Amino acid sequence: MGEEAPEFSQDGLDEVSPIGLDSKSGGYQTATVVGEKIFVVGGSEDGEGLCFSVRIFDKSTGKWSVPTVLGTKPAPCKGHSALLLKDRILILKRDSLLDDCTWFLEVDTPFVREQKKILGTEVVAWSKGVKGDGLKPVVISGPSGVGKGTLISKLMNEFPNTFGFSVSHTTRAPREKEKDGVHYHFTDRSTMEKDIREGKFLETAQVHGNLYGTSIEAVEAVTDSGKRCILDIDVQGAKSVKASSLEAMSIFISPPSYEELEKRLRARGTETEEQVQRRLRNATAEIEEGKSSGLFDHILINDDLETCYQNLKNVLGLNESSDVSNQTSTKGVEIQTCHSLAEEDQKVLIHYSSDGLEKASNNLFVLDVSSLKGGAPGRTRGLNVYAIDTFSNKSGIYL
Numbered sequence: 473m474g475e476e477a478p479e480f481s482q483d484g485l486d487e488v489s490p491i492g493l494d495s496k497s498g499g500y501q502t503a504t505v506v507g508e509k510i511f512v513v514g515g516s517e518d519g520e521g522l523c524f525s526v527r528i529f530d531k532s533t534g535k536w537s538v539p540t541v542l543g544t545k546p547a548p549c550k551g552h553s554a555l556l557l558k559d560r561i562l563i564l565k566r567d568s569l570l571d572d573c574t575w576f577l578e579v580d581t582p583f584v585r586e587q588k589k590i591l592g593t594e595v596v597a598w599s600k601g602v603k604g605d606g607l608k609p610v611v612i613s614g615p616s617g618v619g620k621g622t623l624i625s626k627l628m629n630e631f632p633n634t635f636g637f638s639v640s641h642t643t644r645a646p647r648e649k650e651k652d653g654v655h656y657h658f659t660d661r662s663t664m665e666k667d668i669r670e671g672k673f674l675e676t677a678q679v680h681g682n683l684y685g686t687s688i689e690a691v692e693a694v695t696d697s698g699k700r701c702i703l704d705i706d707v708q709g710a711k712s713v714k715a716s717s718l719e720a721m722s723i724f725i726s727p728p729s730y731e732e733l734e735k736r737l738r739a740r741g742t743e744t745e746e747q748v749q750r751r752l753r754n755a756t757a758e759i760e761e762g763k764s765s766g767l768f769d770h771i772l773i774n775d776d777l778e779t780c781y782q783n784l785k786n787v788l789g790l791n792e793s794s795d796v797s798n799q800t801s802t803k804g805v806e807i808q809t810c811h812s813l814a815e816e817d818q819k820v821l822i823h824y825s826s827d828g829l830e831k832a833s834n835n836l837f838v839l840d841v842s843s844l845k846g847g848a849p850g851r852t853r854g855l856n857v858y859a860i861d862t863f864s865n866k867s868g869i870y871l
């Protein structure tokens with residue numbers, strides 16, 4: 473279990489503290505035993521607090537290694553607690569707002585195992601826990617010129633608080649009105665290839681002669697803002713996302729005819745004749761695959777724009793007055809210390825102290841992790857948190 477301290481002394485290991493204790497070096501580390509390996513989290517200072525660095529001690533070889541770390545790590549804090557939950561370590565940050573205190577370091581999830589094979593190194597992946605189920609991200613795919621961007625713009629304009637756009641990276645040159653960081657992160661091939669090797673992307677594809685990709689950070693940024701993430705990606709990207717842990721809904725936008733697609737692509741006037749030809753050649757295979765492969769949950773034909781937009785809203789379960797406001801009831805509540813952790817039946821008991829929680833006078837939380845969804849790369853959804861009032865022996869939904 474995660475609370476165990478290493479029961480032996482090896483070079484460097486004597487610096488490792490068991491959960492909840494500051495190490496001799498003044499840094500704060502936790503050591504979690506997972507089979508033959510000990511995952512040591514934390515320990516280094518960066519001026520703002522203690523950083524979440526990760527090292528692994530292999531008991532069978534007696535060697536330390538530094539893994540490839542995927543996903544965005546938590547911001548530094550004054551300390552943390554750790555508890556092993558099957559294939560991931562639950563990390564609870566001290567002195568952190570409740571919205572930012574629950575993190576997972578995935579050590580043996582399917583995503584991590586897959587990345588180990590691809591990268592050929594030890595891999596761990598960070599994922600922040602978000603309360604409730606949230607809504608699945610939406611992948612919108614279809615041939616170039618079919619109207620994906622037009623439909624997405626309409627959706628984002630009508631529901632600005634509900635949806636957030638995943639800003640992709642691309643090596644293609646910006647079009648006249650495109651802004652870096654808004655429409656795309658424009659980059660060059662060697663930088664993007666380096667970022668791919670470093671595991672920064674959820675998916676990448678060579679599309680119409682250029683590299684495109686969805687970074688893990690792009691999806692996390694939208695999820696963190698409390699919005700539903702929309703990805704505008706090609707069919708190859710949609711396949712990769714389906715094979716990932718993102719659990720997205722996928723929608724294929726089809727043109728009413730090949731001739732109409734050609735007309736729209738030319739009328740847009742953003743590509744040279746050679747590029748238009750290339751995009752049209754690729755469209756045939758994309759439409760074939762999109763319509764027949766069973767890859768997509770929904771196929772919509774974009775003939776009349778307004779009709780297609782209404783159909784899109786229907787499959788997304790939207791009606792005209794359903795834009796949600798971006799509320800987070802937990803803002804301002806701060807976990808000051810997190811003394812102890814225990815796990816039983818996928819429920820984690822957290823002992824904490826906090827100024828902001830008058831009701832939870834006994835200082836106990838139950839964190840229900842029985843229905844976790846998603847995970848790295850991205851966010852882990854499905855967390856439920858309850859405060860327990862030991863005086864009245866009642867528990868209530870806190871979040």
Ligand SMILES: Nc1ncnc2c1ncn2[C@@H]1O[C@H](COP(=O)(O)OP(=O)(O)OP(=O)(O)O)[C@@H](O)[C@H]1O
Pocket residue numbers: 614615616617618619620621622623736737739740774775776777778780
């Ligand atoms: N239903 C429609 N009827 C007529 N024109 C449309 C319709 N939908 C979109 N268009 C027009 O078609 C052109 C291509 O649309 P858009 O740029 O949204 O395509 P896209 O699928 O995002 O293309 P790409 O994949 O190349 O980014 C635009 O000029 C847009 O105004």
Ligand SMILES: Nc1nc2c(ncn2[C@@H]2O[C@H](COP(=O)(O)O)[C@@H](O)[C@H]2O)c(=O)[nH]1
Pocket residue numbers: 613614615616620640641644675676677679680684685686704705706707708709710
């Ligand atoms: N696999 C991915 N495909 C992407 C991504 N971002 C955009 N795209 C697709 O590329 C084509 C061309 O886009 P354009 O802006 O050059 O016209 C289009 O089908 C997009 O859906 C991505 O991150 N990954």
